Amino acid sequence: MKINNIKLKDFEGNAVDLMQKYANENLLIIIYNNDCMGCTGRGIPLAYDFQQKYPSIKVVGIHSDFPNREGTKENINAIFTSGEAPFPIYIDENHKVYDQLKADGTPHWLLINKEGELYKSIFGSQDGAQNRLFYSLESMLEEQ
Numbered sequence: 001m002k003i004n005n006i007k008l009k010d011f012e013g014n015a016v017d018l019m020q021k022y023a024n025e026n027l028l029i030i031i032y033n034n035d036c037m038g039c040t041g042r043g044i045p046l047a048y049d050f051q052q053k054y055p056s057i058k059v060v061g062i063h064s065d066f067p068n069r070e071g072t073k074e075n076i077n078a079i080f081t082s083g084e085a086p087f088p089i090y091i092d093e094n095h096k097v098y099d100q101l102k103a104d105g106t107p108h109w110l111l112i113n114k115e116g117e118l119y120k121s122i123f124g125s126q127d128g129a130q131n132r133l134f135y136s137l138e139s140m141l142e143e144q
Contacts, residue, residue, distance in 0.1 A: 064106065
């Protein structure tokens, strides 16, 4: 499935379309929320590990906002020991992108190939989901 746009906001409130910004790049996107313990405890560290292991893949975070669980530059960066995100994170106001891409919950992973096609959509952060994600990353890179 071709993804035409993923419209979000950066920390300054500027509109960003990930499909334009990262055109012709392999993307690993984690859709998450700061209030999700599986996201902050397993998902975000896993995204960081994949960023280190697969330099040919651009890792991007999408903080999906839900009522009373909105992300700001301050509270998003506060979950990182350095006080700054190790990869770009964008804000999904009113969880529009979460709905658009049919996320099953948080964390939800999207693998998008260089052609802008959704290669794989995976929910979760526990061992089974981590394994599916790892094998999907490997497969996507082998096919290129």
